[in-house]
Amino acid sequence: MMSRYVVQAGWSHAPHLTEKDIEDLTKSISPHQREARMNGTPSLGAGAIYPVPEEDIVVEPFDIPSYWPRLYGLDVGWQRTAAIWLAHDRESDIVYAYSEHYRGQAEPPVHAKAIRMRGEWIPGVIDTAARGRSQVDGRSLWHLYEDEGLILHNANKAVEAGLMEVLDRFSGGRLKVFSTLQQTLGELRIYRRDEKGRIVKQNDHLMDALRYGVMGIHNADTRPRADDIIPIPMGDPTAGY
Template sequence: MSRYVVQAGWDDVPHLSEQAKADLEASYLPHEREARRLGMPGLGEGAIYPIAEKEVVCDPFPVPEYFAKAYGLDVGWKKTAAIWGAWERETDIIYCYSEHYRGQAEPSVHASAIKARGDWMPGIIDTAARGRSQIDGKRLWDLYVQEGLDLHKANKAVEAGILEVYQRLSTGRLKFFSTLQHTIAEYLLYHRNEKGLIVKEDDHLMDALRYLCMGIKIAKTKPIPRQRISSGIADSTAGY
């Protein structure tokens, strides 16, 4: 038996006048309008961050040196994810500009990828997440610290973290570079089930994003290398 899917929105309906379309658009919430107008499927009320993709994604640009940087890190064997944010303190906008998304690799592999983006940057991690025991979490923490990462413990208040991310997204203070394909994919799928519980599937970067936003104040700018200044003294004994 063959099956067909027909995707159509009100732009495809010839009998609707422009005024009728405008009235329909006004009857929906902002994040629902594009899906209704174009006939695109969406998560509807289940979406945790019900803000259109075009509102939160921006074109990449060279990040200025004075922006403070940090990353959120969610670790696990099936998938380890990290997201880097550049924080413009004056406007309080966080630009997420890079991501790491890989499964089934040792901490040393992930640590190498993280340090390649700047080993001076602080990271925010919750090693006790994903159902790990306290002992396993401590071991993971130690392993990553031994790899030379500057780590800080994440604020684990889930709902408070989601609210912080949502407030930033809705006020234009959190943006994703369009190159962050895994992050954007998770963002669009991140939702609650019919009981109001977060669906814990393919949400590693969303967890890392929450850690980053809750702990952004630890972000710092790239250290300026110290220049060795010559004293101009050829003979340190004689003084000239």
């Protein structure tokens, strides 16, 4: 029986390279290639859409201040519906992806319940294609989700502009992802273009939702204060309704 071994090695394991050599080599390559060249860690290569080191964008979860506005990006579909929640620290202009929903083959009420549990007051940005007719009963998915109590805005679907905005935030340290978002990080690692420069449309639902959210961050809202909630007077105080 033949045994196989895999050895990962990079510049940091090469005794003939000086620190100055490694520094010069590091400056000559793209950020997404550094981990592979330094330590031999496999990477997606030139096709990666967000070529940023994972350690630069992943943060440990923390309690989000109540005054930070929030929203979620929503990508709907029968095979997979995905949502990602963002909180915006406006003072530093850093957006934090802090929660995710990822489920397939379920009706809108199921997804809507999971979304409302994160905060019914949080608005969402959704693919405008959801305004098309549902194959279920002729109503649009948009209206089906609105009927479930979701607050929705049109997503900006300018793909390349959205990709550049997300990349710019990642590269500038203005977009972070909680380490608990394993589905999001899994998609991020394989999000790529093919040899013709086209986006590989596989396992990218959360990536679409992230793009919608980042492009629509101006729609984010803050948690309402208790004294901001105006009680609705009863029509008949005796009957109670």
